[in-house]
Structures are given as structure tokens and as C-alpha cells.
Amino acid sequence: MPVILAFKLATAPVLILCLTLLSRKYGPAIGGMLMGVPLITGPISVFTALEHGASFAQHAAVANFVGQVSTCIFCFTYALLAKRLNVALTVLCSVGAFFAATLIWNEFEWTVTSGLGLVLITILLLMALLKPVNIDAAAKITIRFDLTLRMLVSAAFVLLITFLTGHFGAKLSGLLAPFPVFVLILSVFTHHQMGTGGRIKSC
DSSP states (O other): OOHHHHHHHHHHHHHHHHHHHHHHHHHHHHHHTTSSTTTTTTHHHHHHHHOHHHHHHHHHHHHHHHHHHHHHHHHHHHHTTTSSOOOHHHHHHHHHHHHHHHHTTTTTTOHHHHHHHHHHHHHHHHHSOOOOOOOOHHTOOTTTTHHHHHHHHHHHHHHHHHHHHHHOOHHHHHHHOOOOHHHHHHHHHHHHHHTTTTTOOOO
16 A cells, blocks of 8 residues: 555656656647646556556546546636636636536446547537637746646645545546646636736636
């Protein structure tokens, strides 16, 4: 158990450290591709399999597909409200939208096909609804202690979700795993520095 705990504390932060440094070295194009790596859900899936077995982890992984839809809804809500509300209200509504969607998805049984289909439909719909924006202003936003904060939050989130898996079950745990912790951090800092008049691009 101490060995597994040590891996939980180290895996996600080390991945984030390596990929962030590579991103800063080779530029935004490489960084964008690297950030597609499942830095949080990957370790969570591994530890779920180790602690609860392959079948449990398989069901949780399928739910991860659908959890990505909740993440899209979070981003859409934040982008929509950031221009009108202050940081606290925007965060409250966006996080509420994520959990509301999660509770809805939890009422259904999902397969890889249905989960992936819902993700694709959601992405296409939101692409049609959201207009392209200029990200130059947001790219200049700097966050003090950004890397340290990401590493600490990632370790805490992996510990939290893997602790709750035994209580929530495979499906709900899988739905919660894609919670956009890093997007939330970046959005809050960007929103705070740019104000409610600025568009939030981190989503």
C-alpha cells in the first residue's frame, strides 16, 4: 500500500512536469499535442485497475468517454458566462454545469460506442456554437507558481478520485475523473487578470 501511495503522489506530477518542460522548449504546437495526453485520467485508470480489478477499471474507462462531455459543457458554460459575470459566479455556474451533467449521465448505461458518439456529437455542436477567438492576449497571461500548482493539484486530485472509487463505484468514478482541474485553474487566473470584459480562451 505505501508503494501504491507513493506512485499516486508522484505519477501525475512527474508527467505534468515533463510535458510542461517539453511544451515550453518546443513551442505551442508540440505543447498542444502533448496536453492531449491523459495526465490525470491515465494514472487514475491505472490505480483503479490495481486496486479494484480489471473489470472495475474497464467500466470506469468507458464512463471516462462520457465524462469528457461534462468537461466540454464546463468549458462552454465558462466561455459563455465569463464575459458577463465575475470570477466566483462564473466558476460556480461552470462547476455546477459539470456536476449536473455528470448526474444525468450517471442515470444511463454506456458502452464505448455510445460514449464516443456522445463526445463527437457534443464537440461538433459546440464548435458550431462557439466562434473562433484571437488567443494572443490570453497567451501572454502568466501565472506565478503555475507548474508547482499544477503538480500539487494533480496529485491531490488523483488521490481524491482513487479514494472515492470504492464509495462511488466504477461508473460515477469514471464520469468524475475528467473533471477539468487544469482548465479551471488557468481559466480563473486568466479571467481574474483580463477581467469580465475579456474572452476566456483557455477552454
